[in-house]
Amino acid sequence: MFDRHKFFVRYEMAFSKDFKKSLEEFSIDEQIDIINSILIIMECCGHDPVDYKQIQKIHEEMLKKYRKRLTNFRNFAPTEYFSENPNTKHLDLQHDLKVPNEGEEENFFTDKERMKFLNHMERYLKNHRDSLYLQTEQVTEKKEQELSGTDKKGKKFKRERGDNSTKLTEEQTALLAYLLSRTKITLKLGKEYGSIDNKTAGEAFSMLTGFNPDNLRQSLGKEKLKQIATKKNLDVVNNALQQAINAIEQIQKSLKDP
Numbered sequence: 001m002f003d004r005h006k007f008f009v010r011y012e013m014a015f016s017k018d019f020k021k022s023l024e025e026f027s028i029d030e031q032i033d034i035i036n037s038i039l040i041i042m043e044c045c046g047h048d049p050v051d052y053k054q055i056q057k058i059h060e061e062m063l064k065k066y067r068k069r070l071t072n073f074r075n076f077a078p079t080e081y082f083s084e085n086p087n088t089k090h091l092d093l094q095h096d097l098k099v100p101n102e103g104e105e106e107n108f109f110t111d112k113e114r115m116k117f118l119n120h121m122e123r124y125l126k127n128h129r130d131s132l133y134l135q136t137e138q139v140t141e142k143k144e145q146e147l148s149g150t151d152k153k154g155k156k157f158k159r160e161r162g163d164n165s166t167k168l169t170e171e172q173t174a175l176l177a178y179l180l181s182r183t184k185i186t187l188k189l190g191k192e193y194g195s196i197d198n199k200t201a202g203e204a205f206s207m208l209t210g211f212n213p214d215n216l217r218q219s220l221g222k223e224k225l226k227q228i229a230t231k232k233n234l235d236v237v238n239n240a241l242q243q244a245i246n247a248i249e250q251i252q253k254s255l256k257d258p
Contacts, residue, residue: 002099002107012120014093015081019125022076025069028132035129037062038079039122045082046118055079082118085109159210167240170211171228174219176237177205189220 019038023031037058044051044058059079063070081089085108094102101107109117159165168176180186181201188195196204202217218224 002101004113007093007097007099007107008109008113008117010097011081011090011093011117012124014089015078015121016124018076018081018089019078022073022078025072026066028136030066032129032132032136034062034066034073035125035132039125041079042082042118042122042125045079045084046115050084081121085114159212166209167243168209168236169233170215171219172233172236172240173205173209173211174202174216175225175228175233176240177201177216178220178225179237 023034026034041055041058044055062073066073077089080087083089085105086103090108091103094107099107159170166173177186178189181189186196186201189198189201191197198217198220199213201220202213202215205211205216206213219228
């Protein structure tokens, strides 16, 4: 006896297998693009009547964009699973499972079963696409970390309390960033044209000093600045800047000497 439920599950599994094989040669961003095209084709297949003209147009656009690279996709033909009765994918599975009365109308999906399949696969494709989006975010985040203070082995440099890697503490560094901005040595902090926000400044000084960018961003807030602009911190920053001035004067003097 033909088990319709078992066949339905196997049909979904067959689609998943062919779908994954059809995208093996594509990058993550390309897979996301193709999935979006498949979702549009699926929507067209759910129309009554099916919008074959739009489906053909999408297939042609994919072929124009990916050319020979689309050969694998066309061979596995995952979008054929969405076709109306009778379709070759449904018939192939009937043959593989040795379904009684293979190819007879009674063995194909009812309209209700076909719409159920389309709904299931829409969720499946969207979930798969979302997982790809997360992978691209992880790759982007990794690249950003590599650009924001890593050593030659790719390990991010972390500051420790009292390590003396720089003359200024984290709060004093934020104070210096504010003073440089206020005196227009660096861009202004704010939201006006030509200015930078606290987050950007925090990230920039984090790369230069190894301090936590989020802590620096918070320290650049108005209320926090009031707290850290103590006499002690201002004296330390002033002393550090004076040493920089002394270094400039020494270079100037060496240029004047014969």
